[in-house]
Amino acid sequence: xxxxxxxxxxxxxxxxxxxxxxxxxxxxxxxxxxxxxxxxxxxxxxxxxxxxxxxxxxxxxxxxxxxxxxxxxxxxxxxxxxxxxxxxxxxxxxxxxxxxxxxxxxxxxxxxxxxxxxxxxxxxxxxxxxxxxxxxxxxxxxxxxxxxxxxxxxxxxxxxxxxxxxxxxxxxxxxxxxxxxxxxxxxxxxxxxxxxxxxxxxxxxxxxxxxxxxxxxxxxxxxxxxxxxxxxxxxxxxxxxxxxxxxxxxxx
Amino acid sequence: xxxxxxxxxxxxxxxxxxxxxxxxxxxxxxxxxxxxxxxxxxxxxxxxxxxxxxxxxxxxxxxxxxxxxxxxxxxxxxxxxxxxxxxxxxxxxxxxxxxxxxxxxxxxxxxxxxxxxxxxxxxxxxxxxxxxxxxxxxxxxxxxxxxxxxxxxxxxxxxxxxxxxxxxxxxxxxxxxxxxxxxxxxxxxxxxxxxxxxxxxxxxxxxxxxxxxxxxxxxxxxxxxxxxxxxxxxxxxxxxxxxxxxxxxxxxxxxxxxxxxxxxx
Amino acid sequence: xxxxxxxxxxxxxxxxxxxxxxxxxxxxxxxxxxxxxxxxxxxxxxxxxxxxxxxxxxxxxxxxxxxxxxxxxxxxxxxxxxxxxxxxxxxxxxxxxxxxxxxxxxxxxxxxxxxxxxxxxxxxxxxxxxxxxxxxxxxxxxxxxxxxxxxxxxxxxxxxxxxxxxxxxxxxxxxxxxxxxxxxxxxxxxxxxxxxxxxxxxxxxxxxxxxxxxxxxxxxxxxxxxxxxxxxxxxxxxxxxxxx
Numbered sequence: 001x002x003x004x005x006x007x008x009x010x011x012x013x014x015x016x017x018x019x020x021x022x023x024x025x026x027x028x029x030x031x032x033x034x035x036x037x038x039x040x041x042x043x044x045x046x047x048x049x050x051x052x053x054x055x056x057x058x059x060x061x062x063x064x065x066x067x068x069x070x071x072x073x074x075x076x077x078x079x080x081x082x083x084x085x086x087x088x089x090x091x092x093x094x095x096x097x098x099x100x101x102x103x104x105x106x107x108x109x110x111x112x113x114x115x116x117x118x119x120x121x122x123x124x125x126x127x128x129x130x131x132x133x134x135x136x137x138x139x140x141x142x143x144x145x146x147x148x149x150x151x152x153x154x155x156x157x158x159x160x161x162x163x164x165x166x167x168x169x170x171x172x173x174x175x176x177x178x179x180x181x182x183x184x185x186x187x188x189x190x191x192x193x194x195x196x197x198x199x200x201x202x203x204x205x206x207x208x209x210x211x212x213x214x215x216x217x218x219x220x221x222x223x224x225x226x227x228x229x230x231x232x233x234x235x236x237x238x239x240x241x242x243x244x245x246x247x248x249x250x251x252x
Numbered sequence: 253x254x255x256x257x258x259x260x261x262x263x264x265x266x267x268x269x270x271x272x273x274x275x276x277x278x279x280x281x282x283x284x285x286x287x288x289x290x291x292x293x294x295x296x297x298x299x300x301x302x303x304x305x306x307x308x309x310x311x312x313x314x315x316x317x318x319x320x321x322x323x324x325x326x327x328x329x330x331x332x333x334x335x336x337x338x339x340x341x342x343x344x345x346x347x348x349x350x351x352x353x354x355x356x357x358x359x360x361x362x363x364x365x366x367x368x369x370x371x372x373x374x375x376x377x378x379x380x381x382x383x384x385x386x387x388x389x390x391x392x393x394x395x396x397x398x399x400x401x402x403x404x405x406x407x408x409x410x411x412x413x414x415x416x417x418x419x420x421x422x423x424x425x426x427x428x429x430x431x432x433x434x435x436x437x438x439x440x441x442x443x444x445x446x447x448x449x450x451x452x453x454x455x456x457x458x459x460x461x462x463x464x465x466x467x468x469x470x471x472x473x474x475x476x477x478x479x480x481x482x483x484x485x486x487x488x489x490x491x492x493x494x495x496x497x498x499x500x501x502x503x504x505x506x507x508x509x510x511x512x513x514x515x516x517x
Numbered sequence: 518x519x520x521x522x523x524x525x526x527x528x529x530x531x532x533x534x535x536x537x538x539x540x541x542x543x544x545x546x547x548x549x550x551x552x553x554x555x556x557x558x559x560x561x562x563x564x565x566x567x568x569x570x571x572x573x574x575x576x577x578x579x580x581x582x583x584x585x586x587x588x589x590x591x592x593x594x595x596x597x598x599x600x601x602x603x604x605x606x607x608x609x610x611x612x613x614x615x616x617x618x619x620x621x622x623x624x625x626x627x628x629x630x631x632x633x634x635x636x637x638x639x640x641x642x643x644x645x646x647x648x649x650x651x652x653x654x655x656x657x658x659x660x661x662x663x664x665x666x667x668x669x670x671x672x673x674x675x676x677x678x679x680x681x682x683x684x685x686x687x688x689x690x691x692x693x694x695x696x697x698x699x700x701x702x703x704x705x706x707x708x709x710x711x712x713x714x715x716x717x718x719x720x721x722x723x724x725x726x727x728x729x730x731x732x733x734x735x736x737x738x739x740x741x742x743x744x745x746x747x748x749x750x751x752x753x754x755x756x757x758x759x760x761x
Contacts, residue, residue, distance in 0.1 A: 096524035103745020111726035148350035213624030233616035
């Protein structure tokens with residue numbers, strides 16, 4: 001049997017084994033049904049929601065909210081980061097202050113946002129945007145600062161204007177670091193979306209999980225977790241595909 | 253020992269360095285990278301500057317290029333003081349991996365110089381092809397720099413600097429990171445290129461033999477502080493060959509003469 | 518202007534104009550407070566023990582979670598690293614679990630453990646296990662073959678090889694994963710506290726906001742940033758010690 005096929009089957013078998021074990025543990029009563037639904041319950045809950053449409057609307061809500069905050073933040077961070085990263089003065093004046101905020105947990109801005117916006121969708125979008133901004137901003141600045149001296153000097157020897165230099169040399173050079181920042185910010189955006197949904201009872205995947213727990217519907221809770229996991233995986237995979245496309249030249 | 257035929261018409265000086273110094277601090281903290289360097293480079297001349305590490309030869313080259321400024325003295329290019337880097341003064345760096353754009357192919361990298369100059373697309377294509385042919389890079393035209401050997405990458409750098417149509421090429425230990433065989437191959441390619449195009453080259457190296465092999469003139473820099481210890485005309489016929497020239501009595505004599513100078517300082 | 522002056526020029530100017538704006542009534546103190554007030558709130562919080570107490574609560578949860586994550590991550594990581602087959606077999610399960618943001622488990626954790634330390638610690642543990650697991654697996658998988666050859670050339674026995682070559686080589690890479698995990702631990706703990714768990718720094722910030730003690734809220738944020746810087750600095754120090 002071909003190794004690739006063998007591996008896939010082995011992985012499938014193992015996964016199935018885990019699911020069976022999980023089912024068994026609950027059926028037999030080793031774990032209280034209240035805390036742990038069986039996989040069959042969880043998956044049928046998912047199927048039910050998929051058919052009734054509630055699954056898709058929840059996914060859409062979360063996706064929209066996340067996208068709104070993340071995209072705005074990324075665009076802003078790229079522009080600002082490009083400006084700061086390419087100006088030695090701006091870099092020296094601003095970067096230390098910006099670095100100060102790096103270790104601050106993004107979720108810490110939630111109370112401030114609640115103060116200003118209350119428990120609303122605006123609060124959520126603000127938190128998501130604010131949190132997503134920092135990793136991209138800092139990574140962008142860093143990427144520009146890290147452009148090899150030789151490349152910069154080649155550009156000045158070729159008498160490139162600043163804008164042309166940024167577009168043809170600096171930005172592609174920085175793109176690796178920028179992409180790393182995007183990955184981090186995307187994961188963070190998902191977390192903040194889920195947290196703010198739970199906090200403000202906004203419709204979405206996080207909210208579904210939250211409500212399921214409150215109403216002791218354990219099947220729905222696990223269904224929500226699985227759905228969220230799938231969503232998260234899909235989103236990060238999309239970014240990976242984009243990276244492979246855009247950074248096709250990167251040597252691994 | 254200058255052996256310049258008197259009947260030769262005075263050639264134009266493209267680079268003139270007058271009492272160039274790079275000195276930091278004063279008194280006890282005074283650190284002189286190099287002091288009081290003066291020399292001229294004629295149009296079409298292949299000048300090699302040789303010295304051990306720390307003599308400031310790279311700094312000097314960068315000042316000629318306009319990337320740095322000396323603390324005192326003047327460097328003139330084409331009669332004008334050097335203010336900043338320009339297309340006229342092409343630079344070939346030692347670290348080729350950092351000097352080429354990793355996301356562009358070989359053709360793309362060479363084309364960069366032409367794009368900036370605003371050359372029309374078809375003209376770019378033709379010129380790039382010419383250079384690819386000239387530098388033996390045709391088979392690698394669509395490859396990325398990371399897929400090439402060091403020697404090939406350095407050829408790309410040279411091709412790109414030629415695309416600039418510079419008046420002078422400044423090379424900072426360009427073959428230093430290459431293995432001995434590739435180095436010799438590239439030395440000969442460079443030699444041929446320089447002769448064909450009557451290129452003016454300032455070539456920095458720590459390898460005395462390389463300097464003597466390639467140069468019309470060799471300047472020896474001492475270190476601590478850097479200063480010109482000796483300037484000689486290399487009276488060896490061209491084209492030079494790896495085996496014959498290196499066994500030539502004049503070559504050996506010059507080698508002995510200069511070897512002592514580098515070792516001492 | 519020297520580099521260090523440049524670094525503080527803008528923040529200093531901002532703080533000053535903020536303070537002045539508060540004086541002239543240009544800004545709403547109920548939302549923005551003022552630097553002097555925030556400073557006082559911060560000093561008060563530190564001296565009366567509340568900041569230190571809540572910090573300790575958060576750190577407790579972070580350490581609790583890190584300890585579990587270290588044990589589970591290293592053990593499973595070693596197993597997966599040694600057997601390429603097991604790594605591949607378990608990949609779908611591992612990747613699926615890893616895709617779920619740890620905070621999503623907060624309601625479940627609440628259900629299982631109720632409010633308090635274990636609930637938070639378990640979520641931290643979940644979040645921190647993955648970086649440790651992945652780096653351990655990679656470390657075990659990629660022990661430099663030269664080192665093994667050296668151990669063979671030096672005719673080491675198995676015990677010597679494990680203790681002198683394998684463990685040190687693996688540990689240095691595992692520590693990189695640990696660094697990431699430590700970064701996560703603090704953030705995850707604070708997030709859980711902000712969301713639902715009534716203990717620690719996160720809860721402190723939320724309470725300050727809810728009781729409209731805005732100055733205390735901002736003071737907490739500054740303290741959190743300082744804490745984060747301190748943790749990073751410690752980690753970097755540990756790195757240097759190790760490299761020395």
